[in-house]
Amino acid sequence: MRVFVREQRVPAAIELDRDDDRAIHFLATSDGKAVGTARVVSHHGSAKIGRMAVLKSYRGKGVGKKLLQRAIATAKKLGARTIYLHAQVPVIEFYEKLGFRCVGAVFHEAGIPHRKMILKRQKNSHEERKGQSKLGQK
Numbered sequence: 001m002r003v004f005v006r007e008q009r010v011p012a013a014i015e016l017d018r019d020d021d022r023a024i025h026f027l028a029t030s031d032g033k034a035v036g037t038a039r040v041v042s043h044h045g046s047a048k049i050g051r052m053a054v055l056k057s058y059r060g061k062g063v064g065k066k067l068l069q070r071a072i073a074t075a076k077k078l079g080a081r082t083i084y085l086h087a088q089v090p091v092i093e094f095y096e097k098l099g100f101r102c103v104g105a106v107f108h109e110a111g112i113p114h115r116k117m118i119l120k121r122q123k124n125s126h127e128e129r130k131g132q133s134k135l136g137q138k
């Protein structure tokens, strides 16, 4: 709320939605103080990461990266085949560094330009083994 509602002036009514009840929430703390958040909402085999926020004075120290890594790991554990998010345009590079790629055009959410980003699929060992055995059959 401090980041999106106070800093970015996103209406609180948009920030608090029905997905909050079923989401898995992540909270980064420093000396017992909440300094960062993220959430994962899964539906129909896909997982949406959202509410990525770090307090201004704690940015640039790796907090966001750790939160995002944790959110990705959780989405994978839930069995999500697609992991995606709606990135604010100025922070696209932050997500690219952890393997997300932009898809589609810029759109506006809460008056802020966004792009959809999807986590690039990494071949897991099962898929690699499948690929190898297919090659072996040729």
Ligand SMILES: CC(C)(COP(=O)(O)OP(=O)(O)OC[C@H]1O[C@@H](n2cnc3c(N)ncnc32)[C@H](O)[C@@H]1OP(=O)(O)O)[C@@H](O)C(=O)NCCC(=O)NCCS
Pocket (backbone or CB within 6 Å): 003, 052, 053, 054, 055, 058, 059, 060, 061, 062, 063, 064, 065, 066, 086, 087, 088, 090, 091, 092, 093, 094, 097
């Ligand atoms: C985006 C945000 C969550 C990043 O959190 P953070 O703790 O500052 O990020 P980190 O320090 O973990 O950065 C991880 C990497 O991303 C890079 N990065 C972080 N913010 C970036 C930005 N705005 N643009 C480009 N690169 C960025 C860092 O340089 C770092 O790179 P490195 O691994 O090569 O050193 C934070 O800036 C924030 O809360 N912003 C305001 C709210 C917001 O825009 N949220 C996103 C909504 S989609």
